[in-house]
Structure formats: C-alpha cells, structure tokens
Amino acid sequence: MADRAVLNRRRDGAVEVLTIDRPEAANSIDLATAQALSVAFDELSDDPEVRVVVITGAGERVFCGGMDLRAVQAGQANAINGVAGGFGGLVRRRFPHPVVAAVNGAAVGGGFELVLACDLVVAADNASFGLPEVRRGLIAASGGLVRLARRVAPVVAAQLALSGESITALEAERLGLVNVVVPRGEALEAASALARRIALNAPVALRATKALLRASVEAGEDELWRLNSVLSADVQASEDAAEGAAAFSEKRQPRWQNR
Numbered sequence: 341m342a343d344r345a346v347l348n349r350r351r352d353g354a355v356e357v358l359t360i361d362r363p364e365a366a367n368s369i370d371l372a373t374a375q376a377l378s379v380a381f382d383e384l385s386d387d388p389e390v391r392v393v394v395i396t397g398a399g400e401r402v403f404c405g406g407m408d409l410r411a412v413q414a415g416q417a418n419a420i421n422g423v424a425g426g427f428g429g430l431v432r433r434r435f436p437h438p439v440v441a442a443v444n445g446a447a448v449g450g451g452f453e454l455v456l457a458c459d460l461v462v463a464a465d466n467a468s469f470g471l472p473e474v475r476r477g478l479i480a481a482s483g484g485l486v487r488l489a490r491r492v493a494p495v496v497a498a499q500l501a502l503s504g505e506s507i508t509a510l511e512a513e514r515l516g517l518v519n520v521v522v523p524r525g526e527a528l529e530a531a532s533a534l535a536r537r538i539a540l541n542a543p544v545a546l547r548a549t550k551a552l553l554r555a556s557v558e559a560g561e562d563e564l565w566r567l568n569s570v571l572s573a574d575v576q577a578s579e580d581a582a583e584g585a586a587a588f589s590e591k592r593q594p595r596w597q598n599r
Contacts, residue, residue: 347376348398352532354391354539356384359398366405367397369428369450373408374420378429385436391543392535393435395458396442396528397451403441403467404428406449409476409585417576427482431457432565436547438538442531443467443518448506453482456491459550461517462531463509466524469517470506477584477594481572486564490557491517 348359358380360367369377384390397403407420407427426432427450430439441447441458448470455461455469471480471488479485480501489497492515500507512518522530538546575581579597587594 345376346370346373347380349380351389353536354389354543355394355532355535356380356387356390356392357394357396357528357532359396360404361398363397363399363402365408366402366446367399367451368405368408368411369420370408370411371416371420374423374427374429378423378425381425381429381433381435385433388543390437391539391541391546393437393439394442394528394531394535395430395439395454396444396531400444400464400466400525402445402451403443403447404451404454405446406451406453409588412585413589421482428454428457430454431483433457436550438535438546438550440531440535440538442528443469443509444525444527446470446506448472449480450482453480453484453487455517456483456487459553460519460531460534461512462527462534463512463518463521464524464527465509465521467509467512467518467521467527468506469509469512470504471501472504472506474502475504475584475594476588477575477578477580477582477596479572479575481568481575486561486568491515 346362348361350357384393421427423429431453439458440460441455443455443463446468447455449472452469452471471484473480485501509521513521579599583594
C-alpha cells in the first residue's frame, strides 16, 4: 500500500477530479489518505486555473466508508481529524471553489459528512447515505450533526443521526440532500459534466457566490463547532467508544457500559 497512491488527481480543463482510491478498504480514510486530501485541497485553494472540484471514490460500490476503524484502533483518529481542513481535508475548510460530490455508492459516517461539506451532489441510484456513529459508540463529529439539520427537517435529521440507519439515493434526493440521481456507474461523468458547466462562469463571481451562499446558512456555526468539539472529545474518551470499535472489528454486537 505504501507504494500505491491513495488519492488520484486528474485535471479536466478548469475542473479537478479527486478520487479516493482505497476500494479494498471501502475508500475509508486512514492517515495517509487524510494527508493526501488535505494537501490536495491546500494546493487547489490557491490554484488560479481551478474553478470547480469533483470528489468521488474508486469503484461502484462505496463512495467513502468514513474513517478507517483500523486506523482508529491504531490511535490515529486525532491525527486523521487534525489535518488542515479537518476530516478529509474539507469538512472544516473555507474552500473557495465549488465542490461537487460524485457519490458512486455508499456514503456512510465520515463519507456522508464529506458529502455534506460539498456544494452539490450527484448520486448513482445504488448510493446510500447514513451516519452509523451511534452504533459504534461515537457521534458524527465531522460535520454531520452540525450540517444535517440545516439541510433537512430537524425530525428527519434526528431519525438519521439517532438511529444510525441509511437512506437510499432517491430518498436523499427527495429530502434535498442530492441534486440528481443517475444510473449506477454514471455518477462521476454526470458530476463532471455539471462541474464543467459551472466552470464556464466567471471565477470571481463563482467564489463570491459560494461565499455568500455558505454564509447565509452558517450563522452561528462557530458555536456549533465549539460544542461539537467538546461533546466529541467526551464521547471518544468513553469506554463505549472503545467497545464500539472492538465490536465492529470482531463482528459482534456491542456490549454498552454507559460510561
């Protein structure tokens, strides 16, 4: 794995396409992948030739399975979340260019949180979206609980976040979480086509439009992130969090201790 890129980058005119390339690990984010994504977004932030970014996962099964739980068990969670821009290099970044998610399969946990950090979403009809963190003794601390209730009705956000259940691409489209659903295998091309149409517009106007749109829905978000950090630290330090990761790794039901 050390000799193989975990993130592929391709330039299509003014569009940069980022592909998380760990299909054997559900395109989950380990430390190397987190660092690669963070570097990519750092570079793209200052690249005058880039107007739109598309992010996707390799294959047709999983967009991103969130944080690699093996990396969590190895003690890398804080480092993965601590890269510039937060999880995936994006969830806490003030990225200037529009970002389009091409969701080619399951987007769960941090994968869904990456989607929520994007500006537009194109999903394959086999895609699904969910925040299963509570089933692992954790909370969706990479933006899921900060952003979801701003995108959908609070009762819908509560059901997704508290149950850990997933929804289909068509359900996500109906709820306004997805712009368009396309046949399996066509998400990347459809997202790239959308990105190319956006990239035809004036770059200064694009950046200003994104900034104002984001500001209009983020009033008070700094306080939400502060609370997110406090609660997440408490939960991650709990015995239940360790049990959730162990149970997942051992393929058994967790035995919660409520501490």
